Amino acid sequence: MRFGEWVLLKDVKGRAYLLRLREGGVFGHHRGNVPHEEILRAGFGGRVRTHLGEALSVHRPSLEEYVLHMRRAATPTYPKDAAAMVMLLDLFPGARVLEAGTGSGGLTLFLSRAVGREGRVVSYEKRPHHLRQAQENVRAFSDLDNVDFLLGGLEEAQLPEEAFDGVALDLMEPWTVLEKAVRALKTDRFLVAYLPNITQVLELLERAQAHPLALEKVLEVQHRTWDLRPPVAHPSFQQVGHTAFLVQMRKWKDSSSTPS
Structure with a gap:
Protein backbone atom coordinates (compact mmCIF):
# COMPACT_ATOMS: atom_id res chain seq x y z
CA MET A 1 0.00 0.00 0.00
CA SER A 62 -13.03 -4.55 -5.56
CA LEU A 63 -14.23 -3.40 -8.97
CA GLU A 64 -17.81 -3.72 -7.75
CA GLU A 65 -17.11 -1.60 -4.67
CA TYR A 66 -15.25 1.03 -6.66
CA VAL A 67 -18.04 1.43 -9.22
CA LEU A 68 -20.69 1.74 -6.51
CA HIS A 69 -18.75 4.44 -4.62
CA MET A 70 -16.83 6.35 -7.31
CA ARG A 71 -17.70 9.89 -8.36
CA ARG A 72 -20.35 10.02 -11.02
CA ALA A 73 -21.73 12.43 -13.58
CA ALA A 74 -24.47 9.92 -14.39
CA THR A 75 -25.88 6.87 -12.63
CA PRO A 76 -23.44 4.07 -13.45
CA THR A 77 -24.46 0.69 -14.79
CA TYR A 78 -24.97 -1.45 -11.70
CA PRO A 79 -22.14 -3.97 -11.29
CA LYS A 80 -24.60 -6.88 -11.38
CA ASP A 81 -25.77 -5.70 -14.80
CA ALA A 82 -22.27 -4.86 -16.05
CA ALA A 83 -21.04 -8.34 -15.15
CA ALA A 84 -24.01 -9.89 -16.94
CA MET A 85 -23.34 -7.75 -20.01
CA VAL A 86 -19.75 -9.03 -20.14
CA MET A 87 -21.17 -12.56 -20.13
CA LEU A 88 -23.82 -11.80 -22.77
CA LEU A 89 -21.20 -10.18 -25.00
CA ASP A 90 -19.05 -13.31 -24.64
CA LEU A 91 -15.93 -11.20 -24.21
CA PHE A 92 -12.45 -12.67 -23.89
CA PRO A 93 -8.85 -11.42 -23.48
CA GLY A 94 -7.80 -9.65 -26.65
CA ALA A 95 -11.35 -8.84 -27.81
CA ARG A 96 -12.33 -5.46 -29.28
CA VAL A 97 -15.58 -4.03 -27.94
CA LEU A 98 -17.54 -0.94 -28.94
CA GLU A 99 -19.41 0.99 -26.22
CA ALA A 100 -21.88 3.82 -26.74
CA GLY A 101 -22.97 5.80 -23.70
CA THR A 102 -19.85 5.92 -21.50
CA GLY A 103 -21.69 7.65 -18.66
CA SER A 104 -19.55 7.58 -15.51
CA GLY A 105 -17.40 4.71 -16.78
CA GLY A 106 -18.79 1.87 -14.67
CA LEU A 107 -19.50 -0.49 -17.55
CA THR A 108 -16.32 0.70 -19.27
CA LEU A 109 -14.26 -0.64 -16.35
CA PHE A 110 -15.90 -4.06 -16.58
CA LEU A 111 -15.37 -4.19 -20.36
CA SER A 112 -11.74 -3.10 -19.97
CA ARG A 113 -10.99 -5.82 -17.44
CA ALA A 114 -12.73 -8.48 -19.56
CA VAL A 115 -10.74 -7.78 -22.75
CA GLY A 116 -7.45 -7.37 -20.92
CA ARG A 117 -4.24 -5.64 -21.84
CA GLU A 118 -4.23 -6.99 -25.41
CA GLY A 119 -7.86 -6.02 -26.04
CA ARG A 120 -9.48 -2.67 -26.75
CA VAL A 121 -12.57 -0.76 -25.65
CA VAL A 122 -13.72 2.07 -27.91
CA SER A 123 -16.21 4.19 -25.97
CA TYR A 124 -18.37 7.04 -27.30
CA GLU A 125 -20.09 9.67 -25.13
CA LYS A 126 -21.95 12.79 -26.33
CA ARG A 127 -21.77 14.77 -23.08
CA PRO A 128 -18.32 16.31 -22.43
CA HIS A 129 -18.64 16.47 -18.63
CA HIS A 130 -19.72 12.82 -18.48
CA LEU A 131 -16.79 11.80 -20.65
CA ARG A 132 -14.33 13.73 -18.46
CA GLN A 133 -15.67 12.07 -15.31
CA ALA A 134 -15.54 8.65 -16.94
CA GLN A 135 -11.93 9.18 -17.99
CA GLU A 136 -11.00 10.20 -14.45
CA ASN A 137 -12.82 7.21 -12.93
CA VAL A 138 -11.34 4.64 -15.29
CA ARG A 139 -7.77 5.95 -15.22
CA ALA A 140 -7.83 6.37 -11.44
CA PHE A 141 -8.69 2.71 -10.89
CA SER A 142 -7.18 0.78 -13.81
CA ASP A 143 -3.67 0.69 -15.24
CA LEU A 144 -4.64 -1.32 -18.33
CA ASP A 145 -4.67 1.70 -20.68
CA ASN A 146 -6.88 -0.15 -23.16
CA VAL A 147 -9.78 2.31 -23.52
CA ASP A 148 -10.21 4.91 -26.26
CA PHE A 149 -12.55 7.67 -25.05
CA LEU A 150 -14.25 9.52 -27.90
CA LEU A 151 -16.54 12.55 -27.64
CA GLY A 152 -19.57 12.25 -29.89
CA GLY A 153 -22.43 10.00 -30.88
CA LEU A 154 -22.17 6.70 -32.65
CA GLU A 155 -24.48 8.08 -35.34
CA GLU A 156 -21.67 10.25 -36.75
CA ALA A 157 -18.80 7.85 -36.05
CA GLN A 158 -16.64 6.50 -38.86
CA LEU A 159 -16.23 2.85 -37.91
CA PRO A 160 -14.49 0.04 -39.79
CA GLU A 161 -16.78 -2.74 -40.94
CA GLU A 162 -16.86 -5.95 -38.88
CA ALA A 163 -14.08 -4.73 -36.55
CA PHE A 164 -15.60 -5.44 -33.12
CA ASP A 165 -16.22 -8.63 -31.19
CA GLY A 166 -19.06 -7.03 -29.24
CA VAL A 167 -21.20 -3.90 -29.00
CA ALA A 168 -22.55 -2.54 -25.70
CA LEU A 169 -25.23 0.16 -25.86
CA ASP A 170 -26.32 2.19 -22.83
CA LEU A 171 -28.48 4.76 -24.59
CA MET A 172 -32.06 5.98 -24.20
CA GLU A 173 -32.71 5.39 -27.91
CA PRO A 174 -30.25 2.70 -29.05
CA TRP A 175 -32.16 2.12 -32.29
CA THR A 176 -30.77 5.41 -33.62
CA VAL A 177 -27.28 3.88 -33.80
CA LEU A 178 -28.16 0.37 -34.92
CA GLU A 179 -27.01 0.84 -38.50
CA LYS A 180 -23.52 1.96 -37.48
CA ALA A 181 -23.28 -0.55 -34.63
CA VAL A 182 -24.34 -3.54 -36.70
CA ARG A 183 -21.96 -2.73 -39.55
CA ALA A 184 -19.08 -2.50 -37.08
CA LEU A 185 -19.98 -5.78 -35.36
CA LYS A 186 -18.48 -9.05 -36.56
CA THR A 187 -20.87 -11.64 -37.96
CA ASP A 188 -22.20 -14.11 -35.37
CA ARG A 189 -21.18 -11.84 -32.49
CA PHE A 190 -23.37 -10.07 -29.94
CA LEU A 191 -24.91 -6.66 -29.41
CA VAL A 192 -26.23 -6.03 -25.89
CA ALA A 193 -28.40 -3.06 -24.91
CA TYR A 194 -29.06 -1.77 -21.38
CA LEU A 195 -32.59 -0.33 -21.15
CA PRO A 196 -34.47 0.86 -18.04
CA ASN A 197 -38.04 0.21 -19.23
CA ILE A 198 -39.86 -2.40 -21.29
CA THR A 199 -41.29 0.10 -23.80
CA GLN A 200 -37.71 0.83 -24.87
CA VAL A 201 -37.10 -2.89 -25.28
CA LEU A 202 -40.16 -3.27 -27.52
CA GLU A 203 -39.14 -0.26 -29.60
CA LEU A 204 -35.62 -1.63 -30.02
CA LEU A 205 -36.87 -5.04 -31.12
CA GLU A 206 -39.23 -3.48 -33.65
CA ARG A 207 -36.45 -1.30 -35.10
CA ALA A 208 -34.00 -4.21 -35.09
CA GLN A 209 -36.13 -6.04 -37.67
CA ALA A 210 -34.60 -3.81 -40.35
CA HIS A 211 -31.12 -5.11 -39.51
CA PRO A 212 -29.39 -8.51 -39.59
CA LEU A 213 -30.02 -9.13 -35.91
CA ALA A 214 -31.71 -12.04 -34.16
CA LEU A 215 -32.97 -11.74 -30.61
CA GLU A 216 -31.26 -14.14 -28.23
CA LYS A 217 -32.73 -13.12 -24.89
CA VAL A 218 -34.13 -10.33 -22.73
CA LEU A 219 -33.42 -10.56 -19.02
CA GLU A 220 -33.34 -8.78 -15.70
CA VAL A 221 -30.57 -9.48 -13.20
CA GLN A 222 -31.96 -9.90 -9.70
CA HIS A 223 -29.75 -10.12 -6.61
CA ARG A 224 -31.32 -11.16 -3.31
CA THR A 225 -29.05 -10.55 -0.35
CA TRP A 226 -29.50 -12.15 3.06
CA ASP A 227 -28.98 -10.88 6.60
CA LEU A 228 -27.27 -13.62 8.62
CA ARG A 229 -27.02 -13.23 12.38
CA PRO A 230 -26.96 -16.81 13.64
CA PRO A 231 -29.23 -18.35 14.63
CA VAL A 232 -31.39 -15.82 12.74
CA ALA A 233 -31.34 -15.63 8.93
CA HIS A 234 -33.67 -13.72 6.64
CA PRO A 235 -33.56 -11.78 3.34
CA SER A 236 -32.20 -8.26 3.79
CA PHE A 237 -34.90 -5.67 4.29
CA GLN A 238 -33.30 -3.39 1.70
CA GLN A 239 -32.93 -4.97 -1.73
CA VAL A 240 -31.91 -3.60 -5.13
CA GLY A 241 -34.96 -4.13 -7.30
CA HIS A 242 -35.33 -3.53 -11.01
CA THR A 243 -32.45 -1.62 -12.58
CA ALA A 244 -32.63 -2.45 -16.29
CA PHE A 245 -33.52 -4.93 -19.00
CA LEU A 246 -30.59 -6.44 -20.86
CA VAL A 247 -31.28 -7.25 -24.52
CA GLN A 248 -28.92 -9.65 -26.28
CA MET A 249 -28.97 -9.87 -30.08
CA ARG A 250 -26.73 -11.81 -32.48
CA LYS A 251 -25.63 -10.57 -35.90
CA TRP A 252 -26.50 -12.73 -38.89
CA LYS A 253 -24.94 -12.65 -42.34
CA ASP A 254 -27.78 -10.68 -43.89
CA SER A 255 -31.24 -9.37 -43.06
CA SER A 256 -32.93 -12.42 -44.60
CA SER A 257 -31.04 -14.87 -42.40
CA THR A 258 -33.10 -16.62 -39.75
CA PRO A 259 -32.26 -19.24 -37.15
CA SER A 260 -32.52 -22.76 -38.50
Whole structure:
Protein backbone atom coordinates (compact mmCIF):
# COMPACT_ATOMS: atom_id res chain seq x y z
CA MET A 1 0.00 0.00 0.00
CA ARG A 2 1.20 3.52 -0.77
CA PHE A 3 -0.08 7.07 -1.01
CA GLY A 4 -2.23 7.53 -4.11
CA GLU A 5 -3.94 4.15 -3.81
CA TRP A 6 -7.66 3.67 -3.34
CA VAL A 7 -8.80 2.28 0.00
CA LEU A 8 -12.20 1.09 1.18
CA LEU A 9 -12.94 1.50 4.88
CA LYS A 10 -15.80 -0.39 6.51
CA ASP A 11 -17.28 0.35 9.92
CA VAL A 12 -18.84 -2.13 12.34
CA LYS A 13 -22.25 -1.73 10.66
CA GLY A 14 -20.84 -2.60 7.24
CA ARG A 15 -21.03 0.93 5.83
CA ALA A 16 -18.30 1.47 3.24
CA TYR A 17 -16.23 4.58 2.49
CA LEU A 18 -14.00 4.97 -0.56
CA LEU A 19 -10.99 7.25 -0.32
CA ARG A 20 -7.63 7.82 -1.95
CA LEU A 21 -4.67 7.95 0.41
CA ARG A 22 -2.73 11.21 0.44
CA GLU A 23 0.07 12.45 2.62
CA GLY A 24 -1.32 14.54 5.47
CA GLY A 25 -4.89 13.44 4.72
CA VAL A 26 -7.49 12.71 7.40
CA PHE A 27 -10.59 10.51 7.00
CA GLY A 28 -13.63 11.89 8.77
CA HIS A 29 -16.23 9.46 10.14
CA HIS A 30 -19.25 10.51 12.20
CA ARG A 31 -17.60 8.60 15.03
CA GLY A 32 -14.23 10.29 14.80
CA ASN A 33 -11.24 10.88 12.52
CA VAL A 34 -8.24 8.81 11.47
CA PRO A 35 -5.11 10.07 9.66
CA HIS A 36 -4.29 8.51 6.30
CA GLU A 37 -0.84 7.62 7.67
CA GLU A 38 -2.47 5.26 10.20
CA ILE A 39 -4.50 3.62 7.42
CA LEU A 40 -1.30 3.19 5.43
CA ARG A 41 0.45 1.54 8.38
CA ALA A 42 -2.48 -0.82 8.96
CA GLY A 43 -2.42 -2.03 5.34
CA PHE A 44 -5.05 -3.96 3.41
CA GLY A 45 -6.79 -6.45 5.65
CA GLY A 46 -5.85 -4.48 8.76
CA ARG A 47 -7.83 -2.33 11.18
CA VAL A 48 -7.66 1.22 12.47
CA ARG A 49 -9.55 3.17 15.11
CA THR A 50 -10.77 6.73 14.99
CA HIS A 51 -9.82 9.11 17.79
CA LEU A 52 -13.21 8.28 19.36
CA GLY A 53 -12.52 4.55 19.27
CA GLU A 54 -14.62 3.51 16.24
CA ALA A 55 -13.12 0.43 14.56
CA LEU A 56 -12.68 0.49 10.79
CA SER A 57 -11.42 -2.35 8.61
CA VAL A 58 -9.11 -1.51 5.69
CA HIS A 59 -9.59 -3.08 2.26
CA ARG A 60 -8.45 -2.87 -1.33
CA PRO A 61 -11.71 -1.97 -3.14
CA SER A 62 -13.03 -4.55 -5.56
CA LEU A 63 -14.23 -3.40 -8.97
CA GLU A 64 -17.81 -3.72 -7.75
CA GLU A 65 -17.11 -1.60 -4.67
CA TYR A 66 -15.25 1.03 -6.66
CA VAL A 67 -18.04 1.43 -9.22
CA LEU A 68 -20.69 1.74 -6.51
CA HIS A 69 -18.75 4.44 -4.62
CA MET A 70 -16.83 6.35 -7.31
CA ARG A 71 -17.70 9.89 -8.36
CA ARG A 72 -20.35 10.02 -11.02
CA ALA A 73 -21.73 12.43 -13.58
CA ALA A 74 -24.47 9.92 -14.39
CA THR A 75 -25.88 6.87 -12.63
CA PRO A 76 -23.44 4.07 -13.45
CA THR A 77 -24.46 0.69 -14.79
CA TYR A 78 -24.97 -1.45 -11.70
CA PRO A 79 -22.14 -3.97 -11.29
CA LYS A 80 -24.60 -6.88 -11.38
CA ASP A 81 -25.77 -5.70 -14.80
CA ALA A 82 -22.27 -4.86 -16.05
CA ALA A 83 -21.04 -8.34 -15.15
CA ALA A 84 -24.01 -9.89 -16.94
CA MET A 85 -23.34 -7.75 -20.01
CA VAL A 86 -19.75 -9.03 -20.14
CA MET A 87 -21.17 -12.56 -20.13
CA LEU A 88 -23.82 -11.80 -22.77
CA LEU A 89 -21.20 -10.18 -25.00
CA ASP A 90 -19.05 -13.31 -24.64
CA LEU A 91 -15.93 -11.20 -24.21
CA PHE A 92 -12.45 -12.67 -23.89
CA PRO A 93 -8.85 -11.42 -23.48
CA GLY A 94 -7.80 -9.65 -26.65
CA ALA A 95 -11.35 -8.84 -27.81
CA ARG A 96 -12.33 -5.46 -29.28
CA VAL A 97 -15.58 -4.03 -27.94
CA LEU A 98 -17.54 -0.94 -28.94
CA GLU A 99 -19.41 0.99 -26.22
CA ALA A 100 -21.88 3.82 -26.74
CA GLY A 101 -22.97 5.80 -23.70
CA THR A 102 -19.85 5.92 -21.50
CA GLY A 103 -21.69 7.65 -18.66
CA SER A 104 -19.55 7.58 -15.51
CA GLY A 105 -17.40 4.71 -16.78
CA GLY A 106 -18.79 1.87 -14.67
CA LEU A 107 -19.50 -0.49 -17.55
CA THR A 108 -16.32 0.70 -19.27
CA LEU A 109 -14.26 -0.64 -16.35
CA PHE A 110 -15.90 -4.06 -16.58
CA LEU A 111 -15.37 -4.19 -20.36
CA SER A 112 -11.74 -3.10 -19.97
CA ARG A 113 -10.99 -5.82 -17.44
CA ALA A 114 -12.73 -8.48 -19.56
CA VAL A 115 -10.74 -7.78 -22.75
CA GLY A 116 -7.45 -7.37 -20.92
CA ARG A 117 -4.24 -5.64 -21.84
CA GLU A 118 -4.23 -6.99 -25.41
CA GLY A 119 -7.86 -6.02 -26.04
CA ARG A 120 -9.48 -2.67 -26.75
CA VAL A 121 -12.57 -0.76 -25.65
CA VAL A 122 -13.72 2.07 -27.91
CA SER A 123 -16.21 4.19 -25.97
CA TYR A 124 -18.37 7.04 -27.30
CA GLU A 125 -20.09 9.67 -25.13
CA LYS A 126 -21.95 12.79 -26.33
CA ARG A 127 -21.77 14.77 -23.08
CA PRO A 128 -18.32 16.31 -22.43
CA HIS A 129 -18.64 16.47 -18.63
CA HIS A 130 -19.72 12.82 -18.48
CA LEU A 131 -16.79 11.80 -20.65
CA ARG A 132 -14.33 13.73 -18.46
CA GLN A 133 -15.67 12.07 -15.31
CA ALA A 134 -15.54 8.65 -16.94
CA GLN A 135 -11.93 9.18 -17.99
CA GLU A 136 -11.00 10.20 -14.45
CA ASN A 137 -12.82 7.21 -12.93
CA VAL A 138 -11.34 4.64 -15.29
CA ARG A 139 -7.77 5.95 -15.22
CA ALA A 140 -7.83 6.37 -11.44
CA PHE A 141 -8.69 2.71 -10.89
CA SER A 142 -7.18 0.78 -13.81
CA ASP A 143 -3.67 0.69 -15.24
CA LEU A 144 -4.64 -1.32 -18.33
CA ASP A 145 -4.67 1.70 -20.68
CA ASN A 146 -6.88 -0.15 -23.16
CA VAL A 147 -9.78 2.31 -23.52
CA ASP A 148 -10.21 4.91 -26.26
CA PHE A 149 -12.55 7.67 -25.05
CA LEU A 150 -14.25 9.52 -27.90
CA LEU A 151 -16.54 12.55 -27.64
CA GLY A 152 -19.57 12.25 -29.89
CA GLY A 153 -22.43 10.00 -30.88
CA LEU A 154 -22.17 6.70 -32.65
CA GLU A 155 -24.48 8.08 -35.34
CA GLU A 156 -21.67 10.25 -36.75
CA ALA A 157 -18.80 7.85 -36.05
CA GLN A 158 -16.64 6.50 -38.86
CA LEU A 159 -16.23 2.85 -37.91
CA PRO A 160 -14.49 0.04 -39.79
CA GLU A 161 -16.78 -2.74 -40.94
CA GLU A 162 -16.86 -5.95 -38.88
CA ALA A 163 -14.08 -4.73 -36.55
CA PHE A 164 -15.60 -5.44 -33.12
CA ASP A 165 -16.22 -8.63 -31.19
CA GLY A 166 -19.06 -7.03 -29.24
CA VAL A 167 -21.20 -3.90 -29.00
CA ALA A 168 -22.55 -2.54 -25.70
CA LEU A 169 -25.23 0.16 -25.86
CA ASP A 170 -26.32 2.19 -22.83
CA LEU A 171 -28.48 4.76 -24.59
CA MET A 172 -32.06 5.98 -24.20
CA GLU A 173 -32.71 5.39 -27.91
CA PRO A 174 -30.25 2.70 -29.05
CA TRP A 175 -32.16 2.12 -32.29
CA THR A 176 -30.77 5.41 -33.62
CA VAL A 177 -27.28 3.88 -33.80
CA LEU A 178 -28.16 0.37 -34.92
CA GLU A 179 -27.01 0.84 -38.50
CA LYS A 180 -23.52 1.96 -37.48
CA ALA A 181 -23.28 -0.55 -34.63
CA VAL A 182 -24.34 -3.54 -36.70
CA ARG A 183 -21.96 -2.73 -39.55
CA ALA A 184 -19.08 -2.50 -37.08
CA LEU A 185 -19.98 -5.78 -35.36
CA LYS A 186 -18.48 -9.05 -36.56
CA THR A 187 -20.87 -11.64 -37.96
CA ASP A 188 -22.20 -14.11 -35.37
CA ARG A 189 -21.18 -11.84 -32.49
CA PHE A 190 -23.37 -10.07 -29.94
CA LEU A 191 -24.91 -6.66 -29.41
CA VAL A 192 -26.23 -6.03 -25.89
CA ALA A 193 -28.40 -3.06 -24.91
CA TYR A 194 -29.06 -1.77 -21.38
CA LEU A 195 -32.59 -0.33 -21.15
CA PRO A 196 -34.47 0.86 -18.04
CA ASN A 197 -38.04 0.21 -19.23
CA ILE A 198 -39.86 -2.40 -21.29
CA THR A 199 -41.29 0.10 -23.80
CA GLN A 200 -37.71 0.83 -24.87
CA VAL A 201 -37.10 -2.89 -25.28
CA LEU A 202 -40.16 -3.27 -27.52
CA GLU A 203 -39.14 -0.26 -29.60
CA LEU A 204 -35.62 -1.63 -30.02
CA LEU A 205 -36.87 -5.04 -31.12
CA GLU A 206 -39.23 -3.48 -33.65
CA ARG A 207 -36.45 -1.30 -35.10
CA ALA A 208 -34.00 -4.21 -35.09
CA GLN A 209 -36.13 -6.04 -37.67
CA ALA A 210 -34.60 -3.81 -40.35
CA HIS A 211 -31.12 -5.11 -39.51
CA PRO A 212 -29.39 -8.51 -39.59
CA LEU A 213 -30.02 -9.13 -35.91
CA ALA A 214 -31.71 -12.04 -34.16
CA LEU A 215 -32.97 -11.74 -30.61
CA GLU A 216 -31.26 -14.14 -28.23
CA LYS A 217 -32.73 -13.12 -24.89
CA VAL A 218 -34.13 -10.33 -22.73
CA LEU A 219 -33.42 -10.56 -19.02
CA GLU A 220 -33.34 -8.78 -15.70
CA VAL A 221 -30.57 -9.48 -13.20
CA GLN A 222 -31.96 -9.90 -9.70
CA HIS A 223 -29.75 -10.12 -6.61
CA ARG A 224 -31.32 -11.16 -3.31
CA THR A 225 -29.05 -10.55 -0.35
CA TRP A 226 -29.50 -12.15 3.06
CA ASP A 227 -28.98 -10.88 6.60
CA LEU A 228 -27.27 -13.62 8.62
CA ARG A 229 -27.02 -13.23 12.38
CA PRO A 230 -26.96 -16.81 13.64
CA PRO A 231 -29.23 -18.35 14.63
CA VAL A 232 -31.39 -15.82 12.74
CA ALA A 233 -31.34 -15.63 8.93
CA HIS A 234 -33.67 -13.72 6.64
CA PRO A 235 -33.56 -11.78 3.34
CA SER A 236 -32.20 -8.26 3.79
CA PHE A 237 -34.90 -5.67 4.29
CA GLN A 238 -33.30 -3.39 1.70
CA GLN A 239 -32.93 -4.97 -1.73
CA VAL A 240 -31.91 -3.60 -5.13
CA GLY A 241 -34.96 -4.13 -7.30
CA HIS A 242 -35.33 -3.53 -11.01
CA THR A 243 -32.45 -1.62 -12.58
CA ALA A 244 -32.63 -2.45 -16.29
CA PHE A 245 -33.52 -4.93 -19.00
CA LEU A 246 -30.59 -6.44 -20.86
CA VAL A 247 -31.28 -7.25 -24.52
CA GLN A 248 -28.92 -9.65 -26.28
CA MET A 249 -28.97 -9.87 -30.08
CA ARG A 250 -26.73 -11.81 -32.48
CA LYS A 251 -25.63 -10.57 -35.90
CA TRP A 252 -26.50 -12.73 -38.89
CA LYS A 253 -24.94 -12.65 -42.34
CA ASP A 254 -27.78 -10.68 -43.89
CA SER A 255 -31.24 -9.37 -43.06
CA SER A 256 -32.93 -12.42 -44.60
CA SER A 257 -31.04 -14.87 -42.40
CA THR A 258 -33.10 -16.62 -39.75
CA PRO A 259 -32.26 -19.24 -37.15
CA SER A 260 -32.52 -22.76 -38.50
